[in-house]
Amino acid sequence: MSEVRMQEALATLKSSGVRITPQRHAVLEYLMHSMNHPTADEIYKALEGKFPNMSVATVYNNLRVFLDIGLVRELTYGDASSRFDCNTTDHYHIICNSCGKIVDFHYPALDEVEQLAEQVTGFNVSHHRLEVYGTCTDCQNTSRH
Amino acid sequence: MSEVRMQEALATLKSSGVRITPQRHAVLEYLMHSMNHPTADEIYKALEGKFPNMSVATVYNNLRVFLDIGLVRELTYGDASSRFDCNTTDHYHIICNSCGKIVDFHYPALDEVEQLAEQVTGFNVSHHRLEVYGTCTDCQNTSRH
């Protein structure tokens, strides 16, 4: 979104010894300005005009790099494509059963659940994921006809 | 697990107009007696001895049937294979980062989260999913060397 975050991200990449290629820059920029958690293919198609020769593998490679450095998060849902989220602050997602739209929402991190799970199972807990499902306002309206 | 549950499941199938074929019976039985949320491929391989000519599609077809009737739940994790859980009572899963083992644990359903998400986003919430990740006791021990 903001130019500041983009500059910070570029600095993080540089300090990690990652080269800033035009394709890499474009993928990162698209992610930063995107509000809808795009898939790898959506990114690929969006940049097709600017980079007619770009390979899908390049998109995946760069997403992997960003993941490793912690610039983006991967959202995986079953057999469908992964989606990528450059907002790495603490938040959860609510997903529309009808159109698949993903919306962010905030909620105090569920530390209790982690603690209870740890006690009951003996696991050494690292993190958790939570998604809420439902029907978004748009789909509620269209189905009202 | 118990014979009673198996009989109930068969009755549910019959009353839904679903035929009880040997393959279907075997897949259901394997799921019922399985404690580790198997993948479609694991079920397929496990029944290979008994049904040398069985097709993978048959396993998927039957799992789909069981899903539709509500006898099993599908657990999807990114690009890896889906896993199937015949325990349809309210519970969550904790997953080992190291070996992938899935263990059940109970926790009061997170109604508050659903309510808050509904208020904040305007969605009409249907359900949620939550998974906790960590290292299981076995993997904690083996890594201690």
Add this chain to the structure above:
DNA sequence: TACACTATTTATAAAGATTATTATTTAATA
């Protein structure tokens, strides 16, 4: 029990997402 009807199975191909491979190109640094 035999028949008929339709669901189910099998075998195979196909789709779709992601990864692997390798030759070519290019960014960063001296």
Add this chain to the structure above:
DNA sequence: TATTAAATAATAATCTTTATAAATAGTGTA
């Protein structure tokens, strides 16, 4: 500018799941 390791492009391969069509087999009925 030259060098070198990293990144890209093009392609093939892998893996899970679904689609298709012909063959098989359950189940109700005569």
